[in-house]
Amino acid sequence: MNGQIVAGVLAPHPPHLVYAENPPQNEPRSEGGWEGLRWGYERLRKKLAETDYEVLVVHSPHWKTRTGTHVLAVPELSGLSVDPIFPNLFRYKFDLKVDVELARAIVAEGRASGLEMVPMENPAFRVDYGTIISCHLANPAWDKPIVAISSSSAHFDYSNEVGEEEMAKLGAATAKAIAKSGKKAVLLASNSLSHRHFTTEPELPEDMSKEHIYHHGQYLWDMKVIQLMKEGRTRELADLMPDFIDQALSECRDGCLSWMLAALGYPTFPAEVYAYGTVIGTGNAVVGWHPEDAMV
Ligand code: 2X7
Ligand code: FE2
Numbered sequence: 001m002n003g004q005i006v007a008g009v010l011a012p013h014p015p016h017l018v019y020a021e022n023p024p025q026n027e028p029r030s031e032g033g034w035e036g037l038r039w040g041y042e043r044l045r046k047k048l049a050e051t052d053y054e055v056l057v058v059h060s061p062h063w064k065t066r067t068g069t070h071v072l073a074v075p076e077l078s079g080l081s082v083d084p085i086f087p088n089l090f091r092y093k094f095d096l097k098v099d100v101e102l103a104r105a106i107v108a109e110g111r112a113s114g115l116e117m118v119p120m121e122n123p124a125f126r127v128d129y130g131t132i133i134s135c136h137l138a139n140p141a142w143d144k145p146i147v148a149i150s151s152s153s154a155h156f157d158y159s160n161e162v163g164e165e166e167m168a169k170l171g172a173a174t175a176k177a178i179a180k181s182g183k184k185a186v187l188l189a190s191n192s193l194s195h196r197h198f199t200t201e202p203e204l205p206e207d208m209s210k211e212h213i214y215h216h217g218q219y220l221w222d223m224k225v226i227q228l229m230k231e232g233r234t235r236e237l238a239d240l241m242p243d244f245i246d247q248a249l250s251e252c253r254d255g256c257l258s259w260m261l262a263a264l265g266y267p268t269f270p271a272e273v274y275a276y277g278t279v280i281g282t283g284n285a286v287v288g289w290h291p292e293d294a295m296v
Helices: 015-021 035-049 100-112 129-138 160-181 216-230 234-247 256-263 291-295
Strands: 004-010 055-064 069-072 076-082 091-097 117-120 146-151 184-189 272-279 282-289
Touching: 004 035, 004 160, 004 256, 004 291, 015 035, 015 129, 035 129, 035 272, 035 282, 055 100, 055 129, 055 256, 069 100, 076 129, 091 129, 100 117, 100 146, 100 160, 129 146, 129 184, 160 184, 160 234, 160 256, 184 256, 216 234, 216 272, 216 282, 234 256
Parallel strands: 004 184, 055 146, 055 184, 069 117
Antiparallel strands: 004 282, 069 146, 076 091, 272 282
């Protein structure tokens, strides 16, 4: 029963960040761009290289399930993942391993706490770009198995409050399953923060003279939320979440960050902010919670 969450990371997934890095798996080529965020991810990777862990557990906004929460439960998956909005930027050949045992344990704990949970067993499943991008940017070597969790529709079908309640349960169930597994896990919450974005793309997507926050109100919300993270005030952040979601059209509506904060037990120690930057006007922060650092 001594499994542990050794880090939790807010790890946003704009496809632009993978496009800008030109990894061999991604077909389109670029001249770079979004360096602030990409250098932040570099610093995160250095930190994770010093962290002893066996599995990445990711919650993605772009694996949207109609009913309940689904969890990848196929040992190996490969194929081509394409961003439906930006197929010009992201056409990525993925080849990944899944920790099916932990995936099934999360399903079982979720069900025990009253959630609708399903293991996803289709061997031809095309993994969504949110899952792939957050995992790629955190661990481009793909040398650890993942567990991927879908985004249920509770915030959209009912209300932010109902969705948040569900994420609190899902986070607690995830933490319980990890503790019982005896494994060391890193969690990835794949969402952006403020999420108003431009409706037209510059001719050259990586033309950084065109990149800026959508408007000042969105920026102020992002800074408020990041300040709470830096000060270890994650319960307050959880209380503010329904308003943040509505007023900043935040991608937190898909539940990733709320799931992760619940799994971490609402940390009161300061988070490490690796980067903040915009992508087509949306606010994105790379932020780490490292419980072992907080103990020294
Ligand atoms: O999915 C996304 C996103 N969340 C933010 C920015 C740009 C594109 O895709
Ligand atoms: Fe997204």
